[in-house]
Amino acid sequence: MSTPRNITILLLGETGVGKSTFINAFINYLTYETLDEASRSPRCLIPVSFTIADQRTYKSQTVRLGTVDINENTQNTTQSATQYPRCYQFTNDSIILNFIDTPGIADTSGIDKDKRNMKNLLDFISNYREINAICVLLKPNNAKVDIVFNNLNKSAADNILFLFTNARSTHYAPGESGPALMALLDVIKQRPPNVDIEYSRETIYCFDNEAFRYAVATGPPNNMVFGDDFQRDYENSWK
Numbered sequence: 094m095s096t097p098r099n100i101t102i103l104l105l106g107e108t109g110v111g112k113s114t115f116i117n118a119f120i121n122y123l124t125y126e127t128l129d130e131a132s133r134s135p136r137c138l139i140p141v142s143f144t145i146a147d148q149r150t151y152k153s154q155t156v157r158l159g160t161v162d163i164n165e166n167t168q169n170t171t172q173s174a175t176q177y178p179r180c181y182q183f184t185n186d187s188i189i190l191n192f193i194d195t196p197g198i199a200d201t202s203g204i205d206k207d208k209r210n211m212k213n214l215l216d217f218i219s220n221y222r223e224i225n226a227i228c229v230l231l232k233p234n235n236a237k238v239d240i241v242f243n244n245l246n247k248s249a250a251d252n253i254l255f256l257f258t259n260a261r262s263t264h265y266a267p268g269e270s271g272p273a274l275m276a277l278l279d280v281i282k283q284r285p286p287n288v289d290i291e292y293s294r295e296t297i298y299c300f301d302n303e304a305f306r307y308a309v310a311t312g313p314p315n316n317m318v319f320g321d322d323f324q325r326d327y328e329n330s331w332k
Contacts, residue, residue, distance in 0.1 A: 097186065100225050102190065102224070102226045103218060104192065104194055104195060105195060105227065106198065107231075113139045115230065115302055116138055116194060117139055120190075123183065128307070131331075132308045132312045135309050135312045137158045137309070139194065140160060141306075145310055148317075148319050149318065156317070158312075178193060181194060226252050227254070228254045228255075228256050230258055231258070232259050233267050233270050234269045234270060247286050253291075254298065255267075255296055257297070257299040257300070258300065259301055278292055303327060304330040
């Protein structure tokens, strides 16, 4: 048998962009072929908690999955859910995926908290010999995209990917964030140290992880029920 390939991915993005949700969703995409399969037994590396309206009563219901983790703030939605950098590992027969989850940039706790978070991140990733990809998560239709690039250096340019979350509303496209990001990358290229970061179909991925939230809400132990129209939307997001 061949040795599984070891892949390490660093996730960066503003508070609330969905880094932890992306990790949970991604391992379900790798595990299950369909949303129906995932709904029967959704997988969760990082504990999740969110509020969703019951379609029959319109009353809000709190949905939870996963074991309580002191590193994950699932109570106060105004603050970054992830408190410190941590690596979450997913393995199968062919790969060992190491996801480095990080606290949100531009945290509501202020600039000093951002600086501490960045120092903790740099200390954490210094333990890794190789990082295969740096994924910058962004929301479409958010013109403020510069904050996540303040600490990237030239050596990282070839490994940067742009992941646009919550993209169903923009038909799985970058939306207004696209032109803002292109303008920022041009500025970064023109000023020293002249870092050239590619903006193309090869470096941009647009998706919506609402299908994972649906799987958690409808699967055990939450067992919520949605109408057929809602299910079709979530299935399209899964695909």
